[in-house]
Amino acid sequence: MMLSFLKVPDVPHYWLRNGQVPLPMLADNVLSRPWVKPWLGSHGRQIGGDRRLFGSEALVPVDIEICNGMVTALHSAGSAIADIVPALDLHSGLIWPCFVDMHTHLDKGHIWPRSPNPNGTFDSALAAVHNDSAQRWDFEDVYRRAAFGLKCSYAHGTQAIRTHLDAFDRQGEISFEVFQRLQAEWQDKIVLQAVCLVTLDYFMGPPGERLANLVASSGGVLGGVAFMNAGIVQQLDRVFELAKARNLDLDFHTDESLNPDDMALRLVAEAAIRHEFTGRLLVDTAVVCLCSLKM
Ligand SMILES: [Zn+2]
Numbered sequence: 001m002m003l004s005f006l007k008v009p010d011v012p013h014y015w016l017r018n019g020q021v022p023l024p025m026l027a028d029n030v031l032s033r034p035w036v037k038p039w040l041g042s043h044g045r046q047i048g049g050d051r052r053l054f055g056s057e058a059l060v061p062v063d064i065e066i067c068n069g070m071v072t073a074l075h076s077a078g079s080a081i082a083d084i085v086p087a088l089d090l091h092s093g094l095i096w097p098c099f100v101d102m103h104t105h106l107d108k109g110h111i112w113p114r115s116p117n118p119n120g121t122f123d124s125a126l127a128a129v130h131n132d133s134a135q136r137w138d139f140e141d142v143y144r145r146a147a148f149g150l151k152c153s154y155a156h157g158t159q160a161i162r163t164h165l166d167a168f169d170r171q172g173e174i175s176f177e178v179f180q181r182l183q184a185e186w187q188d189k190i191v192l193q194a195v196c197l198v199t200l201d202y203f204m205g206p207p208g209e210r211l212a213n214l215v216a217s218s219g220g221v222l223g224g225v226a227f228m229n230a231g232i233v234q235q236l237d238r239v240f241e242l243a244k245a246r247n248l249d250l251d252f253h254t255d256e257s258l259n260p261d262d263m264a265l266r267l268v269a270e271a272a273i274r275h276e277f278t279g280r281l282l283v284d285t286a287v288v289c290l291c292s293l294k295m
Pocket of ligand 1: 103104105164253284
């Protein structure tokens, strides 16, 4: 039986029956609890609560008790359940944790109908975005598209999102203002993080320092595109200094040229060691970035 979105009972206490949870999602102490009854393996034998007796990709049939939005009990499917609370039959549907989207560009989302990439290359994507942003990315436009992106994400089960935001000059102020508005509006539904996105040479002058201050005051993450160039080591040093002075985490795009000789990832790692950086550091690849333009 194919189910669409479930209609969860509109009560604080209910059961989800006959669901299946991927084994890696279950902690060892869940499997070993006394109330976890033996499960039947695919061969039909009882295999108990020992993780080693499941296949590594096993799906564990379960009944789950929900109280006030929290999982309060998990039993093997078909276990005795009190009849006094509503129960929803999942018909062996899969149960997963909510998604974490750790790299997207909400500010670039949904521009495709008006600014498509004419030939699918990275350079054309950048040119299309640049032209679109120069003409249309005021507060209302960025807010409307980013808010729709969040609605789509929420509808499909996403609970946390890190978005990069183009942040050259005035655009940074606009997009981080949008971000702060959305972060407040969605605080009960989606955890939102924002990373500024500029080329690293931008950080060498006063505008870069102002951007670092804007990121710090917005609760954001400092970041940029680490294109290979003659000054990249000095640029990385500058970014790490700005981050350390403001206790900011870092997030870089690297090596998006598809040139196998590019080594920005290595240079970022060396800078992190050189600066004894103790914050959180993430480095992204070109693949997710190209895809994000079609959000
Ligand atoms: Zn990206």
